[in-house]
Amino acid sequence: MAVDYSFKVRFGDTDAAGIVFFPNFYRWMDEATHELFTELGHPTSELLSIEKISTPLLDSKCEFKTPLFFEDEVIVKTEVIELHNRVFKLSHTFYRGETLIAAGYTLRAWTSFKEKPKALAIPEHIREKLTVHQKILSGSN
Template identity: 60%
Template sequence: MAEYPLKVRWGDTDAASIVFYPNFYKWMDEATHEYFSAIGFPTSNLYSEQQIATPLLEANCQFKSPLVFEDNVIVRSTVVEMRQKVFKISHKFYKGEILVAEGYEVRAWTSFKEKAKAYPIPDEVREKMIPGNAETVMS
């Protein structure tokens, strides 16, 4: 699991003074990049050195409690499912001990050396991504 702390900024809120929902998707994306840095594979290095990226295939988020300007939030990210070329990463948003939102992203391990093409996730990356609770699917 990786943790990504953030503070709600004025520009993150809508006319009702609560966080505008697309920001949760932006934060999930940022948390995924932080996750890869935390396990030793910063996405900027993956792309600059190997032309590897993890494009988004699917995203979902459920909102449980509103966030407002200057709230401090922790996003906890964990890989919960892994296939040969695709993985699902869960993101849980906490304000203190309160779960305010939870979502996930499905992403593909993709080479951009020529035409974009999904490739098997390398073993050295896979080993760092698979937590004890992940469902490993080799299809």
């Protein structure tokens, strides 16, 4: 089940040609991740301030299909596509209405910042909630 994050493209998100500057897609994937954890009932601000847990980025990629422009209404659909002991991968799919704009992923580690940063096993109660948002991928081509 995907979690939706919606926003409107701001003028400052665009380049001189009036097209969204590509690094913004990575920022929006990060924002969508924060929305996912809020939806799970574990806002990332609380995870960090109370539990000293964060989910640093290990890898990311985004493929662009068609441009976005100033004042476009955008929805980013975020789903879990991999769930391992300490690491999870999220897909982020961008839409303007029904039009696919871009698709990407972020790979993150469940990390304690109580002392020196250290990847930890994702707690079972978090794992269960992430599983609810896991995309079922077909193994056949």
